[in-house]
Amino acid sequence: MAISFGHHGPETDPIEISVPGIAGAHDQKFEFDSSSDIQSDHAAHGIGSSTQKSWTNRGVLDHIYPWIFHYDYLDRVLERHHITSIAISGTIGIGLFVTSGELIAIAGSGGCVLGFVLASFIVVGVMRSLAELVSVRPLSGALIDYPHTFVDPALGFAVAVTYFIAQCLSMAALTSAAARIADNFGPTGSPPLDKGKKVGIVVGLVALTLLSNICGVKTYGRLERIVKWFKILLMVSLCVLMIVVNLGGTGFPKNTSIIDQTVPSSHSENAFPPYFNPAGFGGVLPTDVSPDGKSLGIPGSTGRFMAVWTSVTLAMFACIGGDIVVVTAGEARKPRKDLPPATRYMYWVPLGLYFLASLIVGFNINFKDPNLFRAYSLSNTNTSHSPFIIIIKTTTIKVLPDFMNACFLFSGYSTANTELFVASRTLFALAQQYGNDFMRSTLGKTNNGHTPIAAILFCSSFGLLALLGLADPSFNQPILSLSAFFTGAIGCVYASECIAFLRFKAGLDLLHRRNVYSRDRDPYMSKHYRAHWQPTWAYVGLIGCILIVLFSGWPAIYILHSRHNLVADKDLKTNVQLAGDLIGAYAGPLLFCALYLGWKFWHRTHIRPISSLGVQLYILQERFPGDEETDGVHNAQDREGQTEPRRNGAFDSSTYGRPHGSQESSVQRLKRRAVLAWSLSK
Template sequence: MTVSPVEGPQSSSPQHPDDIKKGPSSENYGAQSSLSELPVGALPVPPIDRENGLHRGLSVRQVSMIAIAGTIGTGLFLGTGSSLASGGPASMLICYGLVGVIVYVTLLLLGEMATQYPVAGSFNAYATRFFSPAYGFALSWNYWFNDAVSVASDLTAAQLVLQFWTTWHPWVISLLFWVFLVGINATHVRAYGELEYWLASLKVVTVIIFIILGICVNLGANTAHEYIGTRYWHIPGAPFVGGFGGFAKVFVTASFAFGGTESLGITAGETKNPSKSMPRVVKFVFWRILIFYILSIVIIGLNVPWNYPGLSNRTTTTSPFTIVFKEAGSTAAASFMNTVILTSVLSAGNHALYAGTRVLYGLATTPVPQAPVIFAKTTKGGVPVLALMATSSVSIICFGTSFIGSGQLWSWLQNIVGVSNQIAWLSIGLASWRFRQAWVRQGRSLDELKFRAAWTWPWGPYFVVISVSALIIIQGWSSVIPHFSAVDFVSFYIELPIMLIMSLGWLLVKWPSTTPSATAETPLPATATTPLMPSRTLRWRWKYHDIVDTRTVDLRRDEFHEEEEEQEEDRAEEGREARLKGGKKLLWKLYYAIV
């Protein structure tokens, strides 16, 4: 069976829904189409689903909570401690606010593409499809490494959290948690979704309690029975600690904290009725950022001094959340908060392990495989178990804490993951820019988009690309001025040359083999808005780069079409609306609010 190309000419007639649903059989899945049948710059595309492949087992309820679980974790509970210690309360509030704005716009751009094309690989696949296959290759491997390192970071964070109670053999704790996370992810995707749902629910309730308690502590309900107000904003060194270098450094910890939001698109390939669930989840991001981050940051900056003993150093990092509960005068409450932080660490590790596994699976299932095809094998439950084991194996990094120090290692991992998150956001901006350009150039109506963030047109992608690029350049200021720190500099910028080398490597080694001279003679058809391009010009263009031509990229392939499963979801939604209009609508509203 011939696999249709991604970047080939647009078909004169829409594909039949059945063709999109079925895709190639499992026997020839991963096999490349004859390259002679493809136009210049074209790549075939794998199906969204296949027999014994990924399953659409995540409900809207679970995906909504996964959106929260991916961001409320070690970055908020522990990362805010290092942010406060290195930048002060004002720097922390400003940096988290700016990054929050960037993330919100980025998620709206991703939501447009993920709703239209809910495929495995998400923004990695979009960068390959709409921007550059070479860049998409480097991005995918970079993000896989990001997720794998995030698992190690979370296991290291678990050691830091447990130091509140004991310092007994931290590597044993990491090993036990590692076995637990791998076991959960080795079962059906519904097990992952259900665990995330309940852990996220616990975190949401805890953050709300923290905000209420933090206000009370600030007004006088503390061990000293004194009104705190803005006292800690005026102590020596505050509110901007470390000058501009301290301010810039907070950007990377803020990016680490907000990391995970972009992986919402990765769940699109396993989400029921993504055309309706993805817009709901994306729209919820604004309130999540405002309530769970900005308010928490304000409370922390008011109640915890930047020079609090043990807040952040080489050997340990103390959660500001635990400190605020201590200030309330309850050791039991502080232990409870620490327990919640520990569960959030597990949740964040669970989420990172899931996302990294799916990214590696996506790499192995590309038509021109970007990873060994063995990682495309799945169990009957739809779990790419070999990709899972490869992703989890990187977590061995966390066992190095015995030699480096948990606090120091976690700080380095935090920098690496934070920069990787920024590269992901930058890539979403690039993919969205090219996607929107292709949509307009090929004459398709904006009304055809299943979800459109109208107020971000046309400036959204440019804003994300420029602002994130500025963050990446600025945030390493403290590693150069006033004194150069080689280790810190590497943790801030090592991702950039790696991305460049991997992109060039794919372009030089793989790309020429996908564009034989025979295909260069095939002229591309005219689109709705552009004329034909001479084949000689095409040969010169594709010889030096593989930037996708927005005039010919196939915008029909992989578009979502409702099936029986999605129609059942619609009927369930109609039943929900009927219950909300019935005689017991108040009870039903309360029930749905809780769920």
């Protein structure tokens, strides 16, 4: 039997399909007007319709439109090494290289290490929860799907918008910080770059991030694989270099401020610098590093505790990034197989590398070093900020500081590049899930290469917010405010994911008691990742994120309340700058709450009862490459006797996060229809 269809014209040959015959059946031939079928298929995607032609005014855009707004799903082409590369590139940025100096100035070398460790454990709790969630529901827009499905659609909307805005502003903050690093090239004491050159650097970095993202996800994944190894090599090299410096292998010139000048200036004689332990915890908010010890702070053990806790809130900015693995769920080739181990692997980056790097750099620098960045002081102009650069400048290797500055600049650019990738995929999912018809037909579309060009272009425009840094001669306040917004907003998102996991597990426990489906038995244990020590890890992540959000702005509040008792406070930030810190710290959580309450009251949504979390939410109908078919899955489905209902605005996996094998072209779709028509005719 043969089925032929095609355009009846001179330019297109008919296509024949051979279908296995059935004994005793006569061959049948079906003819289709494929041109009309293709036109109807394009019309369903908003391509080639009369409405679209009038919208583009029947001009050149008629030809461009299908190449930008073609499909409504992403392409599953990312392998596990691509996924981990993208996540590592987005996690290891300039947060560690620059923020560690701020932490050392506030809490001392020991407090810096402890801050990174505590922040890392909060991230571990969130990542272990996400790893199990993504193994069960590896859908595109997964971070939005979990709170939407297991908690409340309003919470899913709040997570989507907050996460999107946070990633866009993080991209701007990283671009601004990278431009700030460019000031450090040249000898110590050289004047900073003029505003024109800084504008050129910012615009150039934004253009590079845009270019690397529109080349397609497969090319982007390959580039990020190179960046991953560059950053890992950079981290290892810095750790080795800090050890060599500490042992005196690079020389140690005179008149340095790295260690106290009252002791010999030889690292071989002073393996640990003064004030490392226990005095390295210091008092909170030191604003003057003069020998008289004048400072604004809380003395004693209370001050040391608050200094360490402040370092935890600041360290969260550097530790965030493992969630990027879940964002790639819609483009992972084998999502159920690759995403859970990649998610579990990612929390070792802050827990291992950050701990080691912050510990080693603390051996070589004093928390009273005047070159360290102090977040609440005005005396931060023309400083290197990064403790690694401060230490390297004291060595006898003259070319090394500029080389490391170039590495840090590239690291900042590559992290901003990843933030654009994450923001565009989040906007794509947001448009498809919660957007109106216009958003779904533009921001919710991909080009013929399954790249969301419209979403990428829209998100890249936020990178120009880095130009706001030009209003501040030292680029400090805009970076601090944007970074604080990012930390507070992502803290709300992380807390929502932990809540979603707790309800996810509560639903499974209910199914277990009903003897329907169990998390502790096959097929769940053989098919999905089962995180140990749950729900303890979820509670660690939830409580930690709530505390981070609540106390992220406390230093600004403390200074505003206490500065009237000071005789002279010229070294402190102005009230306007402190207000910027306060707005940056709490604008994200306030926006999150406003989005949640607004959507909830406008659409009258309700928190989903645990009793309504049926097995259809844990066993998806679609199959992904790499899945293992088991009889237990089908038995559990038969027990419940239902499929997942499609609620208003729910994630429709038929076009949203569909498996790699179902990404069919118009011709493939016609072939499938022909075979279906033949089978129905029998």
